[in-house]
Amino acid sequence: MSTLRSILLRRESGIAVMIVLFCLAVGSVKPQFLTLDQLRIILLLTPLIMIGAMGQMLVIVARHVDLSIGSMLGVSAMVSGMLYRYVEVMPWWAGLPISIAVGATLGLGNGLLITLFRLPAIIVTLGTLSLYRGLTFIISNAKQIDRQYIPSELKALSQTSPIFGIPWIIFIAFGVAILTYLFAMHTRVGRQIFALGSNPVAAPLRGIKVTQVTLLVFAISGALSGLAGILYASRWGFVNPSNTGAGFEFQVIAAVVIGGASINGGVGTVLGTVLGVLLLGCVAAALPLLGIPGTSQAAIYGAVILIALVIDRSVRRQGIVGLKRAGA
Secondary structure, three states: OHHHHHHHHOOHHHHHHHHHHHHHHHHHHOHHHHOHHHHHHHHHHOHHHHHHHHHHHHHHHOOOOOOOHHHHHHHHHHHHHHHHHHOOOOOHHHHHHHHHHHHHHHHHHHHHHHHHOOOOHHHHHHHHHHHHHHHHHHHHOOOOEOHHHOOHHHHHOOOOOOOOOOOHHHHHHHHHHHHHHHHHHHOHHHHHHHHHHHOOOOOHHHOOOHHHHHHHHHHHHHHHHHHHHHHHHHHHOOEOOOOOOOOHHHHHHHHHHHOOOOOOOOOOOHHHHHHHHHHHHHHHHHHHHHOOOHHHHHHHHHHHHHHHHHHHHHHHHHHHHHHHHHHO
16 A cells, blocks of 8 residues: 555656546547557657757756757757768768757757856747747758758667567657666656756755756756757658747647646656656547647646646645555
8 A cells, every 4th residue: 555655646647647548539420549550650759859859858957948949859859950961972961960960059058048147947948949940941041951862771660670560769769768867767867857956045055056956957958959950850750940849849839838837847757758758649649530720739738737737736636645644
């Protein structure tokens, strides 16, 4: 019983219950939703969001927010796409480090503006959201990178792999999640990020270098946005300056918040974030099956966030009540 209570007290329990209830509800109307083919569709809808959400989780844990991740994704994808188009001898894999480096540079720019001028992250990244999107149009001359310029090897990452035919992009996303967990929970810097978010006033007194940690989390967020950018080109086979990464920040922040991260900082888990991403993937996969237009997706995301938070709070409250009764 003590093990059961400890599970109920975990923040991830509520979102896990939400996923099960949602899948059962949709499956009762559309039985094909509960098939392996549909699971593959759900998993293919989640890698980009999961990668971006890992960086966003660290930013939110540090008591900040990054609204520019969609635009950083767009710039990174466009830079790599243009290199593929105009540099014929460029190997397909070179786009990966280039895109990551571009994203990290843009993320570091956010961090510098925040730390040097002591500006709120939400204001800075709201500005760079538009700035970086405009940069995407400038460097591309508002022209799309078409499918024929994206290397077939890169596109293959989103199609298959020797491991049960599961696309490499899914393994990459879960690999990023595992590395984020190891970094956040088993390194000194990772623990400092949580300490900074929990009490930014006391953090310097404990020897935490606030500026360096802040720069690091925004650089990581940018780097992972860059990785998501090159994988966007892999997944969809094109890069358009107007819609590549558009709305990505909303999906990522929704996944992180649904997963239990506190906007007040200091609280967040990789498992909760992964569950939040999977829930959004289930919602996105269910929309066409239920005949719901994609234009309603934002409203549904908002409703799912509220419902997930209510269930999460209810599950944890019941666990606390049960624990108190047992103690009594």
